[in-house]
Amino acid sequence: MFIYPNKHKEEGLSHNPFKAIVSPRPIGWISTCCSDGTLNIAPYSFFNAVSEQPPMVMFCSAPKKEKSNDKDSLTNIKETGEFVVNIVSYALRDKMNISSKNYPKGVSEFEMADIDLAPSRTVKVPHVKFAPASLECILWQIVELPPRSDNLSTSMILGFVNGINLDESIIKDGKIDVTIYKPISRLGYSDYAKITELFSMPRPE
Ligand SMILES: Cc1cc2nc3c(=O)[nH]c(=O)nc-3n(C[C@H](O)[C@H](O)[C@H](O)COP(=O)(O)O)c2cc1C
Incomplete structure (x- = not known):
């Protein structure tokens, strides 16, 4: 089967498969504050690390539905230049989901x-x-992506990682053991995955 983007219905698919294909996606649970100190948190799955040195992350904020203004996380980052990726x-899945409302x-x-x-130690958030x-994280740059069919654009927020908070109970033999906390990731539709099993594969010489 071959499909053009957004033409899935013509090929008999009830839902757009794009996000299910590009999965699992890590979830950046982004906390921010606005200039008056009001705090905000929301999950973003168009999120990832983009560079190890310097350590940098990005997430993408789509325009608010039926409105042309920014989501609160983006508004706050524009005001303060700071954010935290949690x-x-x-165990935190329900709180994350409630915070997306x-x-x-x-x-x-x-x-x-x-x-x-x-x-936090290095940011006010x-x-x-x-x-x-x-x-x-400290904001590096906001890139406005090309407009959608309704002429609104998604913003890509790129930031430097300035400090890392770690729960020491997830460290085993000097390494992080993700099976202790089972990070969740976003799949397509309403689906999520949790990491419970690992395999190692050394790279070829
Ligand atoms: C798991 C999950 C992932 C999400 N990923 C994104 C995303 O990548 N980009 C986006 O714009 N909205 C995403 N959303 C929706 C936002 O979390 C939602 O619009 C939220 O209300 C934005 O809050 P804010 O206005 O406080 O920033 C996601 C929601 C969930 C539950």
Whole structure:
């Protein structure tokens, strides 16, 4: 079968397969604050590490549905130049999901999802206290991607990792053991995966 992007229905597929094909995608659970100090958190699965040296990450913020304005995470990063990427363990899955709801301004996702926070060391934005790891980030650049058919654009936010918070209970023999916290990742549709099993494959000489 061959399909052109967004033409899946013509080939008998009920849903767009793009996100299911590009899976699993790690989830960046992004905490930010706006200039008046109001805190915000939301998950983003168009997220990844993009460079080891310097350590850098990116995530992409699509325009708000039926509105042309930015999502709150992007608005806050534009104001403060800072954000934190919190890693989502299987235990945190429900809190992450609750925090994705588009709450009216003034309603705190942290209260709605009962998320505990801890102060960060290198940025003003706090991190999720019980996240297995969180990355304190400084904005490098925002790239506006080409417009969609409705003329609105997705923004790609790129940042430097300035500090790393680690829960020491996930470290075994000097290495992080992901099977201890089982990071979750986004698949297509409403599906997620959790990492419970590893295999190692040394690279060829
Ligand atoms: C697992 C998951 C992944 C998501 N990934 C993205 C994404 O990559 N880009 C995006 O714009 N929205 C994504 N969303 C939707 C946002 O989390 C949602 O629009 C949220 O309300 C944005 O919050 P904010 O306005 O506080 O930034 C995702 C939602 C979930 C549950």
